[in-house]
Amino acid sequence: MVNRKIWVVPTMRGVIVPDPNSCSGCGGCELVCSLFHEGECNPTLARIHVSREVFTGENTPEVCKQCPCPECLSACPVEAIKIDEKTGAIVIVEEDCTGCEKCMAACLFNEKKTILRFNPEKNVAIKCDLCGGEPQCVRVCPHGALKYVKMEEA
């Protein structure tokens, strides 16, 4: 487990916390994520990304931190980014998204464009929505490298 403080703010009610040290790099999280959301197995359409360093063995899962002050949300010109009532996740409403990619640029952690991605087929930005409260990536991870931490438990 990652040992660090997590800020508790009213909007942030749950987050996926990766533990790179336990990650075996199998990529199951990317595959289940794209399968769940897009109906296909496609790591480039996954809302979680495992950065693999083949020659040092370091595998780092990267996923939205569900920031308490989400830059993506503030940057959206059409208010397509909302806070999910049930989970507190910051979600993109695909129907409203115009595909301007401003959220992708605004996110502080999106340098590699792996936290917020772009789905060219649908012309929308995509990001982790915590699967409505049962994150599939956490379900699939064989080594406990992904934990879903809910604020009420924290």
Place this chain on the structure above:
Amino acid sequence: MAKLCGWAGKILRVDLTDGRVSQEDTVRYVERFIGGRGINAKIAWDEIPPGIDAFDPENRLIFTTGPLTGTLAPTSGKIVVGGVAPQVYPKPWYTRSCMGGRFGSELKYAGYDGLILQGKAEKPVYLWIHDKEVEVRDANRIWGRDTFSAQEILMREHGEEVKAACIGQAGERLVRFAVILTETSNAAGQGGFGAVMGSKNLKAIAIRGTGGVKIAKPREFLNLCLAIREELHAPYHNAIDETYGVQKDHVSKYGLKLHNCAHACTTKCFSYYYRHVPGVVNPGMKSGLYMCVAPLFPGLPPPSTIGRASFYNWKIGFEAGFELNVISNQYGLNQWELILGMVPWLRMCRDEGIMTEMDGTPINVDDPKFWVTLFRKITFREGLGDALAEGGERATDILGKGKEQIRRLYAAYGYSGHWDGHGDRVNVVSFPVWIVSALQWATDTRDPFSSGHCYAASLSLWEPILSWDTFKRIGKKLYGSEKACDPFTPYEYKAQPTIWHQHRSVLKDSLPVCDAVFPRIYSKKTSDNFARIGDMDGPSFEYNMFAAATGVNMGEKELYEACERTFNLERALQVRNYGRTRVKDEEIIPYFEEKEQFLGPFNKYMGLDRQKFLQLLDEYYNLRGWDVKTGRPTKEKLRELGLNDVASELEKGGLIQ
């Protein structure tokens, strides 16, 4: 088929002689040959005529994935390589080898189910596949490099997400057991396909794919894969179920972590990544994957309880052993050939006074420096290494010595033993379990381990915790008779499990899924020890994943019939190109007639009974619908499997009745 799910839809063909790139549809193959090994066999039948040598530019190097590659299906990140294989002895013939990692998945994401390479480039090149763009590029900067640095250079050039398969210096110099390697330790090892790449002047294939694999029934497939993942506890290594064999101090000392060798594999298997192990022969920290046969490099601890002769008890130690693992992967040498063949052979020759030195260096398998020198000499074909680079069998021919010792280690076709209780003295298999291994060896084109893992290996590894009564009960359910798993009926009812596993082996190499983990048979999680999820039996997992992913309207029986079709086509290719007959199959007998290495339930070292085995072979051919005298498929059988063109061609050539 309206919309293709599972398969990407295209097979890429590159002629290295003129750099021509073309594509063809996968659809023409899929319903009859599924993917991977099946499609490979079909392409080989169509495109590799008799008389093609491994290093002939006209030889094909075929890479194919299957409908499950790149999907969530556990262990599916695998690719199958086929072509005329230089390791095969005495003459190269068509066979196959599989490779894990993420290379196969990336090929699918780029939009291709397979890749056919033909011709020969004028100068060293590599292939760069970026979705629809395919380029044959100059390999000046990576030729001569080891497999790790070649990949690093390609990743720097094309981005860190690139997946590359390449050859080391061994493949460049046509070492007959050179591998094609991806990442740090995933290799198409057996067969010497690295040398085929080298002969084509092809150093590497780098791929970046940004597409996906469409799934016919996403929710059903997702839930099924997750349920199967749950069921896959330690595969058949029940003994390491709790700790997975992790040596505790290696975690802090060497940065050990669990690492799945194939994309989408969620199995807690004994495949580890070591992040920092100090070098012993060469300074500096080494890192990489450590799995399969590599843990034999350090040597088994004395006193070895395994085997009559302690074959692998060299005193190398972990740190140097790990370094040998890394060096052999960097050169691109087949570790199985080194550890189960070459080194025990050299040691035998030394102990029996046949050969005591290698170009002035004493043969000393307890010295890691000797090993490193050996690897270098083989890779760069220096001195004695030039003969050794031809593989154990050919080396004895060239040197004119050590043939008798080779006989004890190499089972057939230039391959050293594997799960057979004889030449392979690390995997504990005893009489009568290895009778099935003998039948599998007799009728295959390489070491039959993807068949062997699941009869010989399963029974042997589960034996300490499951009773023979359980095996008999499950044997009846699977193969039709308790005798299939009854130690007191050694030569009865063994052709049936052999054929069953041969077809399942084709399935594993065609979908593809891991050959060690599947098919799921035994379990500790059910009261009757038969693997299942709900009312779905373990052996049906593969079919159900296939059906949910592809949505193809094909029954379970039809899928297994497709596997039988592939097996028969492979045999037909053997008949047409290499004149295979029953005589060749019987050549395996002397190897198994030798006394076994491990004591079994009879508490007596047993050897194969020739007469009884010949009867068993009769039974095998009869069950297969092959001619008992020649061991060749009959035209009726081939037609029954829809291989009418194959039957006609063989008949026209007077090869079958």
